[in-house]
Amino acid sequence: MQVDDIRVFIPCKNYEQSQRFYKALGFKIEDASNDLCVCTFGECTFFLQRYYNKTFAENLMLQLCVLNIDEAYELISNLNGFDIRFEGIKQEPWGNVIYLWGPSGELWHVTELN
Secondary structure (H helix, E strand, O other): OOOOOOOOEEEOOOHHHHHHHHHHHOOEEEEEEOOEEEEEEOOEEEEEEOOOOHHHHHHOEEEEEOOOHHHHHHHHHOOOOOOOEEOOOEEEOOEEEEEEEOOOOOEEEEEEEO
16 A cells, blocks of 8 residues: 555534634635535645534644744734634744644644754
């Protein structure tokens, strides 16, 4: 078996708000159906689904690797109109990280790896 890619399906409380949030982060959004869209940034892709399970969403963690953590922090800290929260840049053994909780409670580890 040869694996080419792996994609996650991210649930959302408010489908339209989540689409706007990911678009504001720089993702390109393309509809796949009425209840599913593909979010793409360069070669990275995930699915955003019009489905919400609180327990699943609040336990979902993803890592978004970036080349410049300061640039990512500036973008994240200037996001307005979204039900999100984030922490400042933290040094971890594997790199610098911004912990960002998206509109549905999903936790993103925005990371500049060492």
